[in-house]
Every structure is written in C-alpha cells, then in structure tokens.
Amino acid sequence: MGSVGGWVRELAPRGQTALSRSVLPAAQVDRVVDRVGAGPVRWAVELAQGMAEHMVARIPQLGVDGLVQELRKGCEAVAVSMVAALAENAEVAPEPPAEALTGAVEAVGRGVGVEHLLQSVQLGHAYAVREILAEAERHLPAAERFAAVGHVSEVLFGIVNQLSAEMTSEFSRAHAAWVTSxxxxxxxxxxxxxxxxxxxxxxxxxxxxxxxxxxxxxxxxxxxxxxxxxxxxxxxxxxxxxxxxxxxxxxxxxxxxxxxxxxxxxxxxxxxxxxxxxxxxxxxxxxxxxxxxxxxxxxxxxxxxxxxxxxxxxxxxxxxxxxxxxxxxxxxxLSADLDQARRFVRRELGGLAGPGEPATTLRTTLKRYLDVERSLNTAAELLHVARNTVAYRVQRAEQLRGRDVEVRRMQLQVALALAEEFGDLVLDEHATPP
Known part of the structure; x- marks a missing residue:
C-alpha cells in the first residue's frame, strides 16, 4: 500500500480462469503480467468482458459479426493498459492501444456510425470507473480513497480523451476510403x-x-x-x-x-x-x-x-x-446462450465438470467411448492407451458424474461435446460469456 497505485496489485478476478479467456496475443498479456502480476491482469480481462457486454446491450449495432470481436479486443487492451498505469502509478495516461482503434475501421464497412463508437467509449468509461472505484473501496481504508479516486479519474479521463480523438480520426480516414471504393x-x-x-x-x-x-x-x-x-x-x-x-x-x-x-x-x-x-x-x-x-x-x-x-x-x-x-x-x-449451455453442462456432468487435467482426460475418454458406441477396443486405439485403461476411466467418470453412462446418454454426449469445444467457458461456474 506504499504508493497510490499499490492497492491495484491486489486486484483479483472472480473466476480463476480469466486469462484463458483473453482475446489478446498471449505474449502481449504476459509482458503486463511480468510487470504488475497475474491478479490485476486477470481482473482486467474480466472487466473488459463486462465492458463489452455492457456496450452491446445498450448499442445493438455493435453486436454484428466481426465488430463485436474487435470491441472485445479493444476493451481488453484498454483495461489491461489502464490497470498497468494505475499499478505503476504512472504520471501520464498511456497512449490508446492499437487494438482499441481497429473497431473504427471494422465499423465503417458495416454501416455503424462514429456516434455509436463514441457512445461506446463513454459507456465503457463509466463502467470501468464504477468497477475500479468499487475495488478501491474494498481494498483501501477511507483515509486513502480520495487519493485513489483522483488517480483513477486522471488516468481514465486521459485515456478516454485520447481514444475518442484518435477513433474519430481513424473512422474519418476509413470512411473516406470506403465510400469511394x-x-x-x-x-x-x-x-x-x-x-x-x-x-x-x-x-x-x-x-x-x-x-x-x-x-x-x-x-x-x-x-x-x-x-x-x-x-x-x-x-x-x-x-x-x-x-x-x-x-x-x-x-x-x-x-x-x-x-x-x-x-x-x-x-x-x-x-x-x-x-x-x-x-x-x-x-x-x-x-x-x-x-x-x-x-x-x-x-x-x-x-x-x-x-x-x-x-x-x-x-x-x-x-x-x-x-x-x-x-x-x-x-x-446449443451454445447460442452460453449461460444456459453452462448450466446444462454442469447439470449433466456433475463432478465430471471439475477442473484440471485428470478431469479433462476422463471427459475425453468418455466422449470417445460413447462416440464409438461403447467399444473399449476402438476407444483404446483412438486414444493410444490400453483397453483396461479405458475401462477404468469410464468407471471413474461414472462415479464422478454420479450416474451410469446410459442415463440420459444423448444429453451426456452433448454436454461432453460442449465441454471439449469450449472448455472453461461452460465448465467454470464463474465464467463470463464473451
């Protein structure tokens, strides 16, 4: 707590798999983790997901193919940059990351106006301020909050001002090129x-x-x-x-x-x-x-x-x-509503929805076993393990699930397929759908 931004290094996400849901290049995220720690960066990734959801819910025009993915990247890049600046007690707000500006180009070809982009910046700013100030209240005694609030406001205001100006300029250049093409x-x-x-x-x-x-x-x-x-x-x-x-x-x-x-x-x-x-x-x-x-x-x-x-x-x-x-x-x-998909997967898999490599191995084995109509020999060949290993894993999977594989078999196979495709997004009860 020795510095104004020291408390930021204590931030932690609600779920422990936040970094696995990052949409930025891993090397870029790792560099910030090395600087400020994994907890604050995980928290920033969760914050970005919430920001993007908040924006799309209020500006449906941003939810179109391609643009919503860029919106997530931009939110995450800004959130991670913001957390780093706060944790390091930076004197000047960082330059807006390049990922935060790509949405302007994507918006032009989809008929989304610059007014929607600027509104999204304001919505994201308000959301981030609310969340970071709630964390300050949770981590700091009352006597230290005034300085923290001032630091947060200064950094975020600087980021938003630069981002709005550069996004408007980028949009204008892209629009001028587009309309003549x-x-x-x-x-x-x-x-x-x-x-x-x-x-x-x-x-x-x-x-x-x-x-x-x-x-x-x-x-x-x-x-x-x-x-x-x-x-x-x-x-x-x-x-x-x-x-x-x-x-x-x-x-x-x-x-x-x-x-x-x-x-x-x-x-x-x-x-x-x-x-x-x-x-x-x-x-x-x-x-x-x-x-x-x-x-x-x-x-x-x-x-x-x-x-x-x-x-x-x-x-x-x-x-x-x-x-x-x-x-x-x-x-x-089945994944159009990820919240419902997550509840379905956890309901069908029970203890088999647990984290870690052992649970993943059991799910993979059980899925292959069911995919080949419960043939131990064929499943063993596909998995390159012994027949008895498959039999043991299937038995252990049934124990964790709490039911025989023939009970709601169709639902079980679908749940296993969803778990294999989406991992923690449907297995982690604290996961936030992007």
Missing part, C-alpha cells in the same frame, strides 16, 4: 440480399459479377490478430478454398482489415465442397464454412451458418483453423 457498392447490395430485401437477379449479377440463382457455399475468413491482418491475403485464402472445392464463380468481400465474407458456386449446378482440414491457410488465419444452399435465400442462409460457425470458432478452445457448420451445427445451436 467499389466494395462499398457491392457490400450495400449484399446487405440488402442478406436482409431479405427484394433484389433483381440480373441487377445483382451486374453489380456483383456473381449469379445469385445458383447453389452457394459461404465462407468467412478472419485473422486472429492485427499481426496476421491482411485483407488481400484473406481474400486470396477464401478464393483458393472455394476454387479447390469446385467453385467456378466466386464473390469475395472485405469487411474491415481482419475479415472477408465469401461465396462460391458452380456453373454445373453441383454444390461447392467445403474446405478440407488437410491443409492450412497460414498462421493466425481461421475459416468458417456454411452448408451448400440454393438460390437467393440459400445465399443468405449459408452465410448465416458460416457466421454461427465463426461464433463457435472465436470461443473454441481448440487449435484447429477450420470451423465447418456441417460438423458444428449442434454445437452452434
């Missing part, structure tokens, strides 16, 4: 189609250079972070994957710097196959695919499925690059 015209027409508005097929063909009457497979290709953000590269990945799947016609649209939407169709009327996971589009690049669907309605439907697969991909704890709706449809539907 052909992509703006094409994107506007695509938005009309996706919204279900009547669009003449011949007019759409002229503007888009793409036939909406065929059978379409939609893709979304995105970059995990700014380091891998190259719209040209992402567009090339989408084009190549669609051509490899048999597409003779393609439509690829950039939506900001870190994402492209794409569709492919074949002149022969055959469905364009989804990407295969045998290759890789490059480090830090992810791909989501919808199902093949026919006509104008199918153009929109396949895209919605791809967006659902994107949502799974951004939350997934796996390390794969391809998220195919054909394989993830059930997971996507």
């Amino acid at each position: 052909s992509a703006a015209v094409r994107r506007e027409l695509v938005q009309e189609v996706l919204a279900g508005e009547p669009v003449a097929a011949d007019h759409a063909h002229r503007v888009l250079g793409y036939d909406l009457t065929r059978c379409h497979t939609a893709l979304v290709v995105w970059a995990d972070d700014l380091e891998h953000a190259d719209p040209g590269q992402l567009a090339g990945v989408a084009e190549q994957l669609l051509r490899d799947g048999g597409a003779t016609g393609t439509l690829v649209l950039p939506v900001g710097r870190q994402r492209v939407w794409a569709w492919g169709s074949s002149v022969r009327g055959a469905s364009v196959g989804p990407p295969t996971s045998t290759g890789t589009p490059g480090s830090g690049v992810r791909v989501a695919a919808g199902l093949p669907e026919h006509g104008v309605a199918g153009f929109a439907s396949s895209h919605r499925q791809a967006l659902d697969a994107v949502r799974v991909g951004t939350l997934s704890r796996g390390d794969r690059w391809l998220f195919d709706y054909a394989e993830l449809d059930l997971i996507a539907m």
